[in-house]
Amino acid sequence: MENCHILVVEDDPDINRLLCTVLGNAGYDCRPAFSGSEAELWATQYNYDLVLLDLMLPGLTGEEFIQKMRRKKTMPILVLSAKAGLEDRVNVLRLGADDFIPKPFDNAEVLARVEAQLRRYKEFSGGGAGQVLTHGALVLDRESVTVTVDGKPASLTAREFEILALLMAHPKKVFTREQLYEQVWGGEFMGDDNTVNVHISNLRSKLNKVSKGDYIKTVWGIGFKMAEENE
Structure with missing residues (x-):
């Protein structure tokens, strides 16, 4: 994808070099970082389209990096780590990561996941003027990539923004987890509900933190939809 800048955060020089080479050959502009502290410095000074992140890092852990970035950045964060247990994966998703690839990884899968993340992020955040969705007190602006509740800003990850935009664009529709x-995510659903459930839970919590209310309704046994104002 042309003119996309990726921050590759991996303390192993060989793995970092490999990832930068694979992504560079696909046309991406990559900047390597070898510690969480260095990654925070680069991510604060420059805007990246995506961060590819290891968890076990010197200086600042991957989990701490995600927490810091989610206070001020919306770009996709794709975690690539040997800490691949269910609890680890759920934890980083709750913190604000958008996807998780376990180590050892396949180069083609990493490239495909990166492409999917960037494609979805640009589709949802690159809309033109007038791309504003409203639902009661909720206002979502695709152009500025912002969400407000009762006029107060809600800080969402790229993935949470995409989910909310989809639900708000079809407020009457019940979406299954597979849909x-x-x-x-732009990929085939493999039957793991945890990824969707965690992001929905995070989204609800963040909206509720800004302004108390029920904005997303669970339709038991089916999926999720926007809640009616009187529900």
């Missing part, structure tokens, strides 16, 4: 995954 949400395939439309937002």
Whole structure:
């Protein structure tokens, strides 16, 4: 994808070099970082389209990096780590990561996941003027990539923004977990509900933190939809 800048955060020089080479050959502009502290410095000074992140890093852990970035950045964060247990994966998704690839990884899969993340992020954040969705007190602006509740800003990750945009664009429709995954993540649903459930839970929590209320309704046994104002 042309003119996309990726921050590759991996303390192993050989793995970092490999990832930068694979992504560079696909046309991406990559900057390597070898510690969490260095990654925070680069991510604060420059805007990246995506961060590819290891978790076990010197200086600042991957989890701490995600927490710091999610206070001020919306770009996709794709975690690539040997800490691949269910608890580890759920934890980083709750912190604000958008996807998780376990080590050892396949180069083609990493490239495909990166492409999917960037494609979905640009589709949802690159809309033209007038791309504003409203639902009660909720206002989502695709052009500025912002969400407000009762006029107060809600800080969402790129993935949470995409989910909310999809639900708000079809407020009457009930989306199954499979539909949400395939439309937002851009891949085939493999039957793991945890990824969708965690992002929905995070999204609800963040909206509720800004302004108390029920904005997303669970339709038991089916999926999720926007809640009616009187629900």
